[in-house]
Every structure is written in structure tokens, then in C-alpha cells.
Amino acid sequence: MASYGLYFRVICHFNSSAQSATLLRLGKMSDFTDHLRPSHDGPAILAKERAQSNISVDELAHHLLSKDGHLQRQARILSILEKEPLFDKKCQANLSREDLFKVALARAKLLRRLVDRHGWSLEDYKMAEALVDDVSPYFLHMHMFVTTVREQASDTQRDYWMPLIESFKIIGAYAQTELGHGSNVQGLELQARWDPGTREFILHSPTLTASKWWNGSLGRTANHAIVVAQLLLPKPGSEGYESVGPHPFIVQVRDLKHHQPLSGVVIGDIGPKFGYSTIDNAYMLFNHFRIPHSALLARYSKIDPSTGEYFKPKIPAVVYGTMTYVRSLIVLQSRLALARAVTIAVRYTSIRRQFQDRDNRHGLEVTVLDYPTVQIRILPLLATTYVLHYAGLAMQRTYQNARNEIERGDFSGLAHMHSLSSGLKSLCTGIVADGIETCRRALGGHGYGGASGFARLSPDYLSRVTVEGDNWMITQQVASYLIKRMQTAANKLDEPTDDGLDATYKEVLKAHRDGLKMEPYKVFDHDSAIVKAFNRRAAALLHEVYVARVLNKTSWTSLMVQLHRVSHAQSLALLVEIFYDTLNSDQSLAPPIKVAMWNLYRLFAFYHMQQESYDFYRSGAVSQNDLDGFSTHIQHLMEKIRPHAVTLVDAWMIPDYLLDSALGRYDGKVYEDLYYRAHRLNPLNRITVNPNYWEDEIVKGEGNSWASLLAKL
């Protein structure tokens, strides 16, 4: 713990000097509750939990997060952020949406100033953004806007725009999704008609559903946007126009001085949402709005301004590059989002006690995390944080390799990368969104409280399951890719292969061809057998849709539910395989860590196998005898992992500053903090109400306030 202990910055508001100022504000006097203590001692309990594990948090944290100096960066940035009262999170849940947005914009400005003041790198900035935990009004500028310009602009365009972007002289957003179309980019309605006479494009929204919608940072903040529109070209030999598909344009949409939308553009914020209160998602419509020839991002497709000749991209899918980037980023981020939830759940349920043991009613109440009904919800998710970590890193490597190839003009890796990022995005964000809620529920009643640390995390994270390609939709692209791979395997069935997936497919194909029964894998005997079992199950599901689609010509739509399952099964097998390969090839981890990691690997695998028992049975991947043994094996694995649960979440090094959770505090002062937040910080306790229904007064001393309340509705 020694060296990395520094990286935990625990803010103990209730015994810090910050307290006195707040007390003053709330006008609270001391009272008889000041010296009450909880009936059990959280700090002592967590100290004991930490002492009982032989895992070095330092070493494990270093293994996980030392890449690019993540831990040092986190500590350095955190020490700066903590000094800024504007980033204080304790009372923000009380704010109106308008105030939340104003605060978020002020925070965004402050963050950007800190970049200048401290000479932060982009990685430093992203760390700060993550710790502040607002989805920032500058978010799209800093991410999709700049990425799109970098990837899709011609060299000339890059030279013009990048300095403006980096200096924040312009602020940009990314406007693709429309009111009527999200997933189906081909269906976008906004038109960009090429006018050969003036050598301009005319942006026009022909319908209400053509309105841009959801576009972050654009509702109030940005003055520029990447606007994706159907490029309409004159149809040779006729008066009409035809679309050559959606293309990205870089467009100024607000005046740089008075910040009003330009004439012919209507823009606004779409209003309160499920989460994401701090960002201004936009609607935007155009009325015959003219933009210059240079607005079309021209790295992959362009129009000759003098002849009007259109050059289409060599690979149409290349325009989806930004989306693939974002999907792969979402996969990487998923493990820290889940780790945040699991950290809170493990620490709190280690401290919370409830009920005596039914077979021994004279002892202390039982620690909640010692109940198998709590373990079965939290510990497989603890394992999942590790699984997602290695998958996220692998995804990043694949993305970087593919990007490098594309920059060199080689597009061969694009289909694989697109399929991989789509499949993992769908599976991982689903697991994490559900997992966060599972952790929240495992906290019992206090998980519903504002001090749980979930009030912002949960609704914000839920955006992930539908954003950047709906999780149920994008799996079709994966299944389509996999069916082609199986078809290739079938066509060359008797040729040898050194590709693992190809070999599995051929094994399943041959067994069906020859009417052979495949021997189940001994998943309790060999960790490698687990990987094989997941792959065989995925291949068996794929084989069914391959037969239905390719051989029996079944309609695509009628197969959709199975296609979704195929994609998830293959992505799940991949998660297991990446984790196995990492552990199997690792030479560096200390034995206690290695032992725990293998147990996490088995727990994750067996948990998911049990969830899908019938699949594994039917595909012949696991025997009925082994399937019946999962409950016992899972319970034993949970018993082995339980003593290390606190150290295994500590290793994620998520600071209290980010957790913002009384329940998940590093120091275990759960009840003290819950009470402090309620009794000393809650602004509602400043008002005394008049509860009599026959009197108009709402707040004592304010008289009749109905009219002012009505005005807010």
C-alpha cells in the first residue's frame, strides 16, 4: 500500500475545515447527534479486510494502470482539481437543469484554463474531465469534432481548421443523428445539394424529421459543427438530383460575436434527459442555407469545383471511422465505469451487517458480503472489471493497427475492426449498464439514496446502450461478418488452417457434415478448455444461422433474434479468450495475484456458462454432469475470492473524488458521511414548511408563493 497510498485522496468533509463554512451557510448549531457513533466501525472493518489479503494493491494497480503513467497522472491532476471549489460535487444534485448546465460550462472553461496554466497534455485534460465527471459542454469539441477533422479532412482543410480548433477560437460539435434517423445513417434526410452555378452546397431540412437531434455541445455552446447530410448531385440528363449518400461537412452555425444562430439555421437544446444534464444536446434545422465548396471534408471523397465531378471514397465504410473510434473508446471505458460501481458495492457490503446467521442466532449480525445472495451479484461483476480491462486494451491495439493501415492506404482490416468494435460495444456496454444497476440494488435501500454514488453514474451510463449504434442493431453487422467467415470455412473445409476461430468453425461444420457427436470439454480440469467451450457454443449458434441463411435462404429479418445471440456469444467467447491468453502468457505477476486472477477468470466463465446452460448443453460444449456442478464450483470460487474483494477493488485506484459516494469511501466512514451529508449539507433543511393544506403559505415566513411556483412550471 505504501507508495500508491498517496493516490487515494480521501476527502473527509465531516472532519475537515471545509465543514465550518458549510455549517455557517446552513445556520446549524451543534446538537446531541454531534458525538454519536455508528454501532460498528467502518474504518476498522476495512482495515481488517485489507490486512487479510496477501495481494499487493500497489503491484496490481501498477500492472493494470501504469500504462502511459495513468496513476501518476491521476494523482497529479487530482491534487489540482481538489483545490477548485467549482468542482465540488457534494451539493450538485440539488441544482436545476439550467444551473447544472451553467456550472458545467463554467467548469469546462476552468478545465480549459487549467490546460493553459499547467501545460496539460491531451491525456492530462481527459483525466481531469473524467475526474470532474461532468459530460462537458466542450466534450464533442474535444473528441468527435477534432477526431473527424483529423481523420476526414484533406491536408489543406486540416491545416486551416486544426489551429482554430486547438486554440478554441472556434468550438465544434458533431451533427449526424436526426429526429427521424439514428442507427440508419443511410436514411438521413438533411440534404446538401451541390449548386454548380455558385459552387456552393445548399443545406436544407425538407421535413421535421430531418432536424438534427441529440448532437452534443451544439444546443447552446458550439459555433461550428460537422454536419452529415445526403450529398445531392445533379442527375445527368434530367432536371433532378440524386443522392450519393451521407457526407460530412464542416459548417459554421452561430455568429462568433453575438453567438446567435446564423440566418437560415434554427438551433436549440432538446431539453432535460434521462441523464447527461450537463451537456447541451441539440436540434438543428437548415433553410436553404449555403455553405462553400470547401465545407465538404475531402480526405476520402470530393467534388471538383469547376467540373462538378464527384470522386467517391474507395471504401465507403471509411466515413464510419469516427464511429468505430468512439465504439472502441466506449469498450475501453466500460471497465472503469463498472469498477466504480463494484468498488462502492464491495466496500459498503463489507461494512454493512444485517441479520444474524439463521443457524447461529447468538453472534454478531452477518456482514452482507458474506451472504452468497450478495456475492453472486457482486463478485462476478468484480471479475468482469478485469475481463473488460484486457478486452479494452486488445480493442485499442486492434484499432490503432487498423488506423495505421488505413493511413497507409490499406483498408483490409476495416471489416474485422468494425465487426469487433460493434460486437464488443454491444456486449460490454450491456453488461456494464446492467452491472451498475445490479451493484446499486445490492446496496439495498441506501443504494437508492443520493449519497450512494450512483445518482449520476447510472443515468449517465445508460446512454451507452443506445448511443453510437443501438446495442440490438449493431450486432447484425457482427453476425453478417461471422456468417461470411463460416461460409469461407465451409468452402475450404478440408484445407488446413492456423486460425483458431476458423478451426473451430471447421470442426463444427465437419461434425454436422459427418453426423459426429463432439466430445464435451472438461471445463473444470483445464482453463484452456473453458475458452474452447465458449468458442464451440458460439460456433454452434453461428452454424444454425449459417444453415438457415446461407443454405436455406431464410429471410434476414426472421433470423434477427438469433443473429443477436450469435454476436453476443462470439463476443463473450472473445472476452474469455483474451483474459485466458493474457493470464497464460503473463510472466510478471506475483503468485497471490495470479491465483486470484485465475479464480476471477473461472468465476466469470462459469457464471456466464450457467446463465446459458442450455446452450452449452445443446452445443455439446459442456456435459450435463459438469453443468450440474456449476452452482457448487461458483460458490467455492466466490469463497476463495471473498477475502481479496476489497483489495481487488482498491487496485482500480478510483479516488473518492470520483466515487462521490458515502457508501464506497476508501476509509469506510459510511454512516458518518451519510449523516453528515443529510444533516449538514442538504439545502432543503434550511426551509421550514407550512404543512396545513388550508393555508397557502408553503415555506414559513415567505407568505403565499403559489404564483412564483406556477411561473416555474
Place this chain on the structure above:
Amino acid sequence: MASYGLYFRVICHFNSSAQSATLLRLGKMSDFTDHLRPSHDGPAILAKERAQSNISVDELAHHLLSKDGHLQRQARILSILEKEPLFDKKCQANLSREDLFKVALARAKLLRRLVDRHGWSLEDYKMAEALVDDVSPYFLHMHMFVTTVREQASDTQRDYWMPLIESFKIIGAYAQTELGHGSNVQGLELQARWDPGTREFILHSPTLTASKWWNGSLGRTANHAIVVAQLLLPKPGSEGYESVGPHPFIVQVRDLKHHQPLSGVVIGDIGPKFGYSTIDNAYMLFNHFRIPHSALLARYSKIDPSTGEYFKPKIPAVVYGTMTYVRSLIVLQSRLALARAVTIAVRYTSIRRQFQDRDNRHGLEVTVLDYPTVQIRILPLLATTYVLHYAGLAMQRTYQNARNEIERGDFSGLAHMHSLSSGLKSLCTGIVADGIETCRRALGGHGYGGASGFARLSPDYLSRVTVEGDNWMITQQVASYLIKRMQTAANKLDEPTDDGLDATYKEVLKAHRDGLKMEPYKVFDHDSAIVKAFNRRAAALLHEVYVARVLNKTSWTSLMVQLHRVSHAQSLALLVEIFYDTLNSDQSLAPPIKVAMWNLYRLFAFYHMQQESYDFYRSGAVSQNDLDGFSTHIQHLMEKIRPHAVTLVDAWMIPDYLLDSALGRYDGKVYEDLYYRAHRLNPLNRITVNPNYWEDEIVKGEGNSWASLLAKL
């Protein structure tokens, strides 16, 4: 449609006179978007959906909701509520928590005045409360406070308190849960020590964790509360005291004039939560606070004030009566909460189109609800609304019968009722909480928007899974009850029985005793076989824990995960059985409705069977051949139900006023309403920001506002 059409009150804000006032407020001029139309016509699409079904919405709605005049009441109350601008929901999501609470208190007062003005019955009031959809600051007064006094007070106490309660001269809450104890009522720490000298009780919180916590309506509003505390009596022959368990006391906690907490009491609101922003959940601590002898609610237990003799309740469980009442109410309410989500999902996905058919790329884009991947998420939940309806009614009947028996001094039905309400509460609220989120996600991106109708429904409903007995905890009580029932069956194995459950248990017990293989049920051939299959699967799971616990003396804790599964399996079988019995005995429904209902029954059953395929296979309830046929059967059932989806949600008669959803509007004007809310109602669009990070100004024209923003944090 004719007669009940009246009960749909569709509020078309964007073409009503209310619009002009709002426009004035937002200072918006007309612009080029005023006359844009969506690319497809929602009203025409829903009209076609309704025309293609031969189900009479009138008749079905009457069948479902005519009990106690629900539909007429809804129409009558709604016409009154609609006239009150204070209940307008359109902008409330923008408010701060403090303003939300103030508005909620004003609304609560107004509702109570409407009771006087219109002579509303309690049922009328509850309807109004449900339609306004605030969890009201008066909620606990109107529900648990009055119920507890009615059920637990002696006749003398009732005579004293009921007039005060009904006139609102006092406002009460229910304070049971503490900071350190929720589920384990026996573990409560607050003490009520009997002082024989003064004939008073002394309420005292010895620790911080003894603080009452979560107690609704008490944080700011109530001046009285039912306070549950450990009753401490002098221990004969010693100086000490001993607890005789938690008992309910009625206690004044705030001054009736200045509304401050009485001396020796600390109370406050616990702060913002996951949902439930409109109600003031409390913390409360006592410092040697004296209350009179008459404070102990004395229907079932009492203390002789002169001798100090304690009379304990005949059946200790009787003090949980209020909790059982609330659980059974939660079960009944679950179907309308889910119906609200499903109504939105079915209507919106009937209108939304996305992507062309992959096998026919020249047609219109496909209606989203025609995708099996959307059907498989929504239609089983549509079926679930009906399943929950009949289960809720059955639960209510059981509760009423048991209450009547208890009033007559017969406590024999208590254990069954407690088990039933616990099992159904756990299963049904879990299905509905998850189902609401499934519906929200099925809406794609727009499900994340504030106009989806889920922004309040989802976070509010999530309280249900942990409140009033955590869903994972209370299933132990069910399993415990069921194990006893199986033990009874085992003890009288060869005696005949006319109880269905008993017979199933004996069949399974005998098969195990005699080593017989049970024949799978033909679930595709007979609807009654489905019920049997569910019961056998539940009995098989129960048999495993019975053997482990009763025969092999396995520890209770190590069996907990299986116990939870047993409870859910039995409750699920009950849902299926109640639905079957209702349909099977019904003589009144028109054939088209009956056909649809049987299909919903099968869809619900097969969907859940497929989810738990391996269980059904292992227990010998369904053959592998049939299990492999579920996908096909489910898809065919969904095709049969699809044309009736809109009428089947219409029949729930949930008014637009309650849905508060652009996506779920009865008239189908989805895109018009989304745009109207964003462009005309969103207050954030009144401000123009200064986006330059080097300038302190946040809102144009307001100068430097950092200090005022900081003051709010």
C-alpha cells in the same frame, strides 16, 4: 372505441391555446420550422394499427378496469386535474430539488382541497394522486400512517386519533427503517424504555446508526409519526432492561404551531435521491425523549400502566400487518406501472421506421415493431401486464380475506399471506423494474430523452426493488414456508390430497423415492400442461433445497442462492396458474379477445420457459425436443399478437396526462411533440451563453456569474 374514447384525454399542447402563453414566455418568434411536417404520419399509422385489430378496446378495458368504477373515476378526476395549471408536468424536469419539493407540497395541498371541494372519496383521492404522479409529501399520512393506526391502535386510540388524522389537524409519517437496519426489523436500535415511575416511555437513539432513515413525509412535512422502537422493560431481579422486540408508538415530533422539531428530537430531510424527488424522506434521532403510556399502539400488545405488566401479541407476526398490506398493494400497482412503459413502447415503435428490409431494399423503411428483435423485448412484457393484472387481483382478494379473518381473531391465514405477498412482491417488482428499462431501451435514442415518459417513471419505480423488504432478502421467507410445506407433504406422502401444490410435491417426492423418471408435459398441445410444467420445475428446485436443508442439514446461508430461485420459480408458476385459471373459467370475453389472451398466456409462459430452459429440461418438465421448438413458437405467437399490439395497450386506458410522453401519445404525433417540447418549452433555450473559455461571462449579458454559481454548490 365509441364510449370509452371519452376517457382518453389527449392534451395537444402544440396546437392548443396554452401554446401562446408559453411562446410569449420563451419570447420565440415564428420561424421556418413552423410548417415542417415529419416524413411519416403518426396519426395515420396508429389509426391503421387500430383498424387492423378486431379487438374491442371498450370491451377489454371494461373487463380489466370497470371494477369499482375505475374508468369512470379516471375520466371524472382527470377532467378536474387538467384544469389546474399547478399539475402541469411539461417543464417540471427542469426544476431544482428544492423547487420540486415546494411544488409537490403545493400540489399536495391542492389535492387535499379538491377532496373537500368535490367531496372526493378515498378512492377518488388515490386516483388523483396517481394521475398527478408526484410521490406526495402527504403520501405516508394518507397510506401507512392511517393504515397503522387503523390496524394496530386500540379502539380508544382509534377514537382519539382517527378524527385528527382525517381532518389533517395532524400529519403523520411512518418511522421504522433506520440508518443501520432496514430489512432486519428485529435489529432496530432505537430504544423505548418503560419508566414505571412516571409511567412514560423514553425514546433514545444510542448510536448514529439508530437514526431513523428513509421515513417518507417526515423530513419536512409531518408533525407526528408512528415510531417503531425496541420496547425495553425492567429486567426482573436486576438493575437492567431487556427488549421484548420492536413495537409501534404514535409520537408527536414537531410543534404544531412553529413546526420546529420538539426539544430532544433532531429531524431533517436526507437529501436528493435516485428518484422520489418530490417527497421528504427523513432522518430522526431522539435524546431521552419522553412520550406518554398512551403512545404505544395497543391493539395486539400492551403494558398495564399501574403494574408494568407486559402483554405480548398472540401472533408476533401480526405487527408486520402494515408491511404485508403495502407489499400486496405494490403487487397490484405493478401492472399499471409496466402498462405505462409498454404503452409508450408499443405506440412509438409502431410509428418509428428504421432501415429497409435487407432482403428487399426498395420498399419503405420497416416499422420498428415489425423487427423480431424489438418484438422479443416488448411483446412478452405486453403479455406480462395482463399476467400481473390477474395476479394483483388475486393477491388483493387473499389479503382482504386474511384481514377479515384477523379481525375475527383467526390468524391461520397469516403465514400463507405473508409468503404469498413476499414472493410476488419480489418477483413482480423485479420483472416490472427490468421491464420498464427494457421498454426504454427498445425506444432507441429517444428513450433517453426527457420527453420519453420514462424520466420520472424509471427512477421512481426503481425504489420498489429494495423498499418494503429487499427483493433478494424476502424470498427467504417464501422458501422457508415452502420447505415446510414440502416437509408436510413428505410426512404424509401416501395420503390423498385435493390441494394442487401438495399433489405436485408428492409426485416429485415419490418419483425421487421410487427412482422413477417423470414424463415431460406436452406444453405445445395443452394450455393446462404449461401450468403443470411450471409447477413441476418449481417443485424440483424446491425438492433440491428440501433434501439439502431438511435431510442433509446443510447450512441455511450456503443455500441462499438456491432459496431465492425456489421462491421465484414458485411465484412464477403462480402467475401462470392464475392467468390460466382466469382464462379457463371465463365465460364473458368475446372470442377475438379470448384468442389474443390465450396467445399472451402462451407467449409469457414460453418466453420464461426459454429463459430457464435448462431448469425445465433437468426437472423433466419439458422435453428437449419441445425446448428446441420454443424459438419458433415464440416467433409465431409474436406474429399473431403483433396486429393487436396497439389495441392491447389502448385497453389499459392510460391517459396522455399520466404518460407525459411525446413518444407514447395516443394520437401518434410523436415528432411534432418532441420538437414542440424542445423548441417551445425548454427554458434553457432562453439563455445565450458565452462559450469562450478565456471570458468569465457564462450567460451573455449577465457578466461574471461564477460567484453566484459557486454559492449554489
